[in-house]
Amino acid sequence: MESQYEPWLVMLSIAIAVFASFVAFNLISRVAVARSRRIAACWLAGSALCMGTGIWAMHFIGMLALKLPMPVAYGLGMTLLSLLIAIGVSGYSLHILNRASNRPSQLLVSGTVMAGGIIAMHYVGMATLTFNPAITYDPLLVLVSILIAAAASTGALSINQRVRSARLAASLRLKLLGALIMGLSIAGMHYTGMAAAHIPAGAVCITEGGVLNAWWLAWAVGGIAFLLLATSFHLSMVDSYLAARSSQHTLELEKVNADLERNAAELLQANSQLRQEIEERIRSEQKVAYLAYHDTLTSLPNRRMLSSHLLHAVNQAQRHGKTLALLLIDLDRFKTINDTMGHEAGDQLLLEVATRIRHCLRESDIIARLGGDEFVVLLEDVDTPAAIAVVAEKILAVARWPFVIDKQEFYVTASIGVSLFPRDGQNEQALLRCADIAMYKAKDDGKNAFRFYCNELNEHAIEKLALETYLRTAIERQEISMHYQPKVGLPSGRIVGVEALMRWTHPKLGIVPPSRFIPLAEETRLIHQLGRWAIEESCRQAVAWREQGHGELNVAVNLSVSQFGDEGLHRDIAAILHSTGMDPTRLELEITESMFMDRFEESLKTIQRLKEAGVRIAVDDFGTGFSSLSTLKNLPIDTLKIDGAFVRGLPADAKDAGITRAIVAMGKTLNVTVVAEAVETEAQRDFLQAASCDQVQGYYYSKPVTAAQLSDMLAAPSFA
Numbered sequence: 001m002e003s004q005y006e007p008w009l010v011m012l013s014i015a016i017a018v019f020a021s022f023v024a025f026n027l028i029s030r031v032a033v034a035r036s037r038r039i040a041a042c043w044l045a046g047s048a049l050c051m052g053t054g055i056w057a058m059h060f061i062g063m064l065a066l067k068l069p070m071p072v073a074y075g076l077g078m079t080l081l082s083l084l085i086a087i088g089v090s091g092y093s094l095h096i097l098n099r100a101s102n103r104p105s106q107l108l109v110s111g112t113v114m115a116g117g118i119i120a121m122h123y124v125g126m127a128t129l130t131f132n133p134a135i136t137y138d139p140l141l142v143l144v145s146i147l148i149a150a151a152a153s154t155g156a157l158s159i160n161q162r163v164r165s166a167r168l169a170a171s172l173r174l175k176l177l178g179a180l181i182m183g184l185s186i187a188g189m190h191y192t193g194m195a196a197a198h199i200p201a202g203a204v205c206i207t208e209g210g211v212l213n214a215w216w217l218a219w220a221v222g223g224i225a226f227l228l229l230a231t232s233f234h235l236s237m238v239d240s241y242l243a244a245r246s247s248q249h250t251l252e253l254e255k256v257n258a259d260l261e262r263n264a265a266e267l268l269q270a271n272s273q274l275r276q277e278i279e280e281r282i283r284s285e286q287k288v289a290y291l292a293y294h295d296t297l298t299s300l301p302n303r304r305m306l307s308s309h310l311l312h313a314v315n316q317a318q319r320h321g322k323t324l325a326l327l328l329i330d331l332d333r334f335k336t337i338n339d340t341m342g343h344e345a346g347d348q349l350l351l352e353v354a355t356r357i358r359h360c361l362r363e364s365d366i367i368a369r370l371g372g373d374e375f376v377v378l379l380e381d382v383d384t385p386a387a388i389a390v391v392a393e394k395i396l397a398v399a400r401w402p403f404v405i406d407k408q409e410f411y412v413t414a415s416i417g418v419s420l421f422p423r424d425g426q427n428e429q430a431l432l433r434c435a436d437i438a439m440y441k442a443k444d445d446g447k448n449a450f451r452f453y454c455n456e457l458n459e460h461a462i463e464k465l466a467l468e469t470y471l472r473t474a475i476e477r478q479e480i481s482m483h484y485q486p487k488v489g490l491p492s493g494r495i496v497g498v499e500a501l502m503r504w505t506h507p508k509l510g511i512v513p514p515s516r517f518i519p520l521a522e523e524t525r526l527i528h529q530l531g532r533w534a535i536e537e538s539c540r541q542a543v544a545w546r547e548q549g550h551g552e553l554n555v556a557v558n559l560s561v562s563q564f565g566d567e568g569l570h571r572d573i574a575a576i577l578h579s580t581g582m583d584p585t586r587l588e589l590e591i592t593e594s595m596f597m598d599r600f601e602e603s604l605k606t607i608q609r610l611k612e613a614g615v616r617i618a619v620d621d622f623g624t625g626f627s628s629l630s631t632l633k634n635l636p637i638d639t640l641k642i643d644g645a646f647v648r649g650l651p652a653d654a655k656d657a658g659i660t661r662a663i664v665a666m667g668k669t670l671n672v673t674v675v676a677e678a679v680e681t682e683a684q685r686d687f688l689q690a691a692s693c694d695q696v697q698g699y700y701y702s703k704p705v706t707a708a709q710l711s712d713m714l715a716a717p718s719f720a
Ligand code: C2E
Pocket: 485, 500, 501, 502, 513, 514, 515, 518, 531, 534, 557, 558, 559, 560, 620, 621, 644, 677, 678, 679, 680, 697, 698, 699, 700, 703, 704
């Protein structure tokens, strides 16, 4: 039977296939940009629905376009089944195609599935028509229809695959092209498939069960397809519009963001610039502050800084009852050098002076430059004028050293005025004024000298300073010697021992008594050297007397306060005993009451250590201090020496007599040797002998004499 087609229906069927493909491709392109998996699934389902419905609608409209001589009816069940097949297969095919990776195998599977779907849909659709006799098929054309479906749908899908990476306009063109090929593929397959079908002439349609006649089918298919496609198309368009808008927003947001970032960077830069400026300002303010308080040439504190230091120091000294010393130093020949050599040389000299003065001071002392050639030194917590004099003398000495400027030697001297707080003034002005007056006094007295503002101190200090300077070299020059005063046993009248007493014979000053130089040695700490020498010399002498056959003599050596307080005293003594070969039990160390009264516990320890070394301990000048009986009882002492003050009044003064008797009695009780000193008369000796005093010493027997004189005495018969 010749098949004839209604042309406008053929056109419509093709148009529907193309339009459905376009809508489906449009929808599937939304999957990639969907905001969630659920939305993506919706887009896939919609796409499948459109594609499936399109294929299905194309098929039935194509069937309607075929003019058949007999009336036809379609099986309802098979019609619906064919619709489901078309939708399902389209969905699966599009799903495969739409996976993230773009492998060719994926495209091939997708194309094959789609082609299979179209073919299956077509032949199931054909099965909705049942004829008698049955429809026959031309196998060659069936094959051609299959090939058309496979090739065209694979091609169409491959085009659609590129849509994803294309820009908007290009993507629309690609979608249209893909849709056109897809539509033609569906239609091509259908009409080739129809050409393969042969309805025998005179065949009758015998479709049974629920049937649809052609008129209803046409309306149903057209209506459903149109509604669905139109809705889907509209939806996809709205969505793509929204997506475009949101991407526009994203772009705008990105731009705003970039602007913000740029602003932030600018802000950061401005910030760091600001910080730099602030730091610079702080630095320059610090510099200004530094310059305000420091001398530009020497970098020493200036007058302003000195004022604030002095204010603070005065407050502190007031609170703690301490003494401050202000030394005003003025160079003597500076003006001449400045005028003849120029300012640069003058500056160099001042710098050098500043450095030299600084080296004479302790870290805590303050040195300032008042201007010109005037410097001020502030000494805090000075305990004696001698200590201040030492510093002043040091400064004078360094100023006298030659200065070398431009390879030329210069000599300058300094004059120093000293004022003391609180003695000379209570504030900065008063102290500076006094120091100034004192400085001019030093200049008037011939320069290169220091003067205290207070005259009395001057004499004292100058004398002391001179003595100290001499004392330092006295030992080296062998001006110091030991004299020995015999101690006589009662009633035997035999010399049982000696007290070693230090003597200083100065070439100009003559004999300087220990009462003058021992306190000075204490102040300047020269006493340690002197004291150690005294013990060593006495031990050496005692050993010499023994070797000369004068028998064993006790030698008593006096200890000074700071010697007694020296931690290493017992070690020094042990070393001396060892080096001289002195018998420790023959060495007696004399200490006064005041030495152990102050810090009893420590003193006890010292005495115990000395006792461990084997030496004897005597309490000197006993009775003048205030040691109690219980103190004495607890001390491991060997000898009590009754002070000369009590002996002087003997025997007439009843009080002295009473005290002397009491001391002797106490000594007996404590089981110590009692010695009376400064015994000058026979009557005194007799009284002491009657009172059972163990030993006596004094001018009555002998003054302190040289070692040689004492040797002679030892050789002579006893004093008895
Ligand atoms: P001191 O320990 O009380 O010494 C006794 C002092 O009395 C000695 O004075 C001595 O010459 C003096 N003297 C002796 N017999 C008589 C006398 O009959 N009449 C009078 N009026 N005086 C007499 P000196 O030698 O001038 O010593 C004075 C003080 O110097 C000593 O007092 C002692 O404390 C200290 N001294 C002497 N030599 C040393 C020493 O080597 N080291 C230490 N640390 N101090 C010493």
